[in-house]
Amino acid sequence: MSNENDRLNSQTDREVSSEDAAATVTLTIPCTPEYVGTARLTILGVASRMGFSYDQVEDIRLAVGEACANAIERAKILKVENPLITIRSLVEPSKLTVEVEDHTDNPSGEGIDQDKPAAEIESMNSQELGALLMEILVDEVSVEPASGGGTRVRLVKFANES
Amino acid sequence: METTSMNLKVTPRRVDEETQALDLEGEVDVYTAPLLRQEIMDQVDAGVKHLLVNLNQVEYLDSTGLGILIGGVKRLKEQNGSLKLVGPSARITRIFEITGLNKIFDVYTSEADAVAAAKA
Numbered sequence: 001m002s003n004e005n006d007r008l009n010s011q012t013d014r015e016v017s018s019e020d021a022a023a024t025v026t027l028t029i030p031c032t033p034e035y036v037g038t039a040r041l042t043i044l045g046v047a048s049r050m051g052f053s054y055d056q057v058e059d060i061r062l063a064v065g066e067a068c069a070n071a072i073e074r075a076k077i078l079k080v081e082n083p084l085i086t087i088r089s090l091v092e093p094s095k096l097t098v099e100v101e102d103h104t105d106n107p108s109g110e111g112i113d114q115d116k117p118a119a120e121i122e123s124m125n126s127q128e129l130g131a132l133l134m135e136i137l138v139d140e141v142s143v144e145p146a147s148g149g150g151t152r153v154r155l156v157k158f159a160n161e162s
Numbered sequence: 163m164e165t166t167s168m169n170l171k172v173t174p175r176r177v178d179e180e181t182q183a184l185d186l187e188g189e190v191d192v193y194t195a196p197l198l199r200q201e202i203m204d205q206v207d208a209g210v211k212h213l214l215v216n217l218n219q220v221e222y223l224d225s226t227g228l229g230i231l232i233g234g235v236k237r238l239k240e241q242n243g244s245l246k247l248v249g250p251s252a253r254i255t256r257i258f259e260i261t262g263l264n265k266i267f268d269v270y271t272s273e274a275d276a277v278a279a280a281k282a
Contacts, residue, residue, distance in 0.1 A: 033191075033192045036191060036193060037169060037189065037191065037193065040222075055253075055256075061222075062222075062224060065222075065224050068192070069192040069224060072192055126226045126228070126229035130224070130225035130226075132261060133257070133260075136260050136261070
C-alpha cells in the first residue's frame, strides 16, 4: 500500500515539476460546428492543470473556440471539402501556446481596434467580433498562412498575467 | 414549445400580450447559434414587440451568439420594439464589457426590471 502511494506521489510530483520538458497536446477535428465543443473541452483540460485562474481558463477556452469558428466560416465560404482543424497546445511552465491550424486556403485575420464606437460595433459581423475577442482574451495573437494552404492562428497566454 | 439542439435548449414563454421571453439553457456557439437565430426570427415574424432573452442558464456564449443577439436587437428596434437580455452570469457580463457590447445591449439582472423598462 505504502509502495503504491509512493509510486502515485512520485508520478504526481513529476507531472507538476517545472523542470519537465514542454508537453504538447494535439487534437485534430473535422472543421464543422458540432466538433468545436470537443476542442473547447480539450483546451479546458489542458489549461486547467497549468495554474491559470478560472477566468484565464475561460478566456483561453473562448479564444480557441473563436479561432475554430473562424476556420469553419472560412471553410464554408471557400467550400472546402472535408476540412480539418488541428489544435496544438504547447504547455510550458511560463505560458500556454495554442495553434489552431485549418486546412482551408484563405489567410485572413487582421487585428481590430478595441475602441470602436457603439455604432461601429453594432455593424460588426461575428468574425470581426471573434477576432476582437481573441485579441482581448489572450496575451498574443498572430495569424499566418499554414504550410500546405490554410491559416494558422497562434494564441499565447502567459501563466502569471491576469 | 421548446426547441433543443445538442447543447442548447430554447424555451419561448409568453410574459404578456406584447412581451415574450426566450429561456436559454446551455451553450450558444457556432453549432447551436442557428437555433437561437431561428427562434428570434420566429418571434419577430409572429409580431412580438418586446423580446426578453433569459441568459440565466447560459454557460457559454461566443461571437456567433453575440452576432445573433445584435441582429435581434436591430430587427426589433426597426419595429419599434426591443430585445433585452436578462440575468447573464458574471462571466458573460464580462464578455459584454470587454467587447463594448454593453453599449448596445440592454441588460437587466431581473425579468421584472426588464419588463418594466420595456413598458417605460
